[in-house]
Amino acid sequence: MLHVALWEPEIPPNTGNVARLCAATGTRLHxxxxxxxxxxDRSLRRAGLDYWHAVDVVRHVTFEDFERAMSEGPTPPVPLPGGRGEKEPTPSPSLQGGEQDLRSSVASRESQEADRPVTPSLQGGGWGVGCPSGRANGLRLWCVETPAERAYxxxxxxxGDCLLFxxxxxxxxxxxxxxxxxRLVGIPMLTGAVRSLNLATAVGIVLYDALRRLHDW
Structure with missing residues (x-):
């Protein structure tokens, strides 16, 4: 399974379209x-919330929470309401309105896993630049960004790789x-007429190329 991670997405239809893409491909969305x-949000619902129950989606309050969850291996963080396994999508508060609840959920998960050995974070020698193989428990992170000297x-x-946008x-x-x-890669833009591609478009390009190679399509 591949992972797609979105850092602080801003536009509802983009996230909705990425969620639909993940539902169609069996990709976990972070x-x-x-x-x-x-x-x-009504715009997010129009863009793909009808498929929210089919999306394997998890929420991380901070980037450090995301790093920790990925480095810990197979145990996923607390899922969003309405994610896979629920019959009906239920509204979920934004971070602005529910940050305390989200932090409590993360704290509860960490308390339950207190007896498990924790893999070091990136700064402590996990899958950061100091780890040449870029692996932690078999999982790697690719940052898709513009500009980047290396093409995707x-x-x-x-x-098991994660594509971060x-x-x-x-x-x-x-x-x-x-x-x-x-592990910074980009999507070539031939004309130089635009600064970047639409987020959902970029995710589709890189995710499907990764899947094509993994499944030998």
Whole structure:
């Protein structure tokens, strides 16, 4: 299984279309940080919330929570209401309105797993730049960003990899781009007439190419 992660997405239809893409491909969707919309927003519903019950979606309050969850391996973080396994999609508060509840959920999960050995975080030698193989428990992170010297077609995608995309207005934070510089890839734009591609379009291009290679389509 592949993972797609969105850092603080801002535009509801983009996230809705990415969610539909993930539902169609069996890809786990991670939403990280402060969202620019409520998950029960009418625009998000039009863009793909009808399929929300089929999406394997998880929510991370901070980027550190995301890193920790990925490095810990097979145990997923607390899922969003209305994700896979629920019959009907239920409204979920935005981070602005439910940050305390989300932090409580994360804290509860961490308390339940307190007896499990924890893999070090990126800064402590996990799958950051200091780890040449870029692996932690078999999982790798690829940052898809513009500009990038390396095209996504040069990435060696493997089962379990995570494709991380920045938000629509500013992309990924500089600290994340620097930390994962060895796995920073981009989508070539031949004319130079635009600054970047639409988020959902970019996810579709890279995700389907990774799937094509993994499944030998």
């Amino acid at each position: 939403l990280i940080g402060r969202l620019g919309f409520r998950l029960d 077609t040069r990435a060696n995608f493997a089962d 920045g938000n629509e207005s500013s992309g990924l934070p500089p600290s994340v781009r620097e930390r994962y510089a060895e």
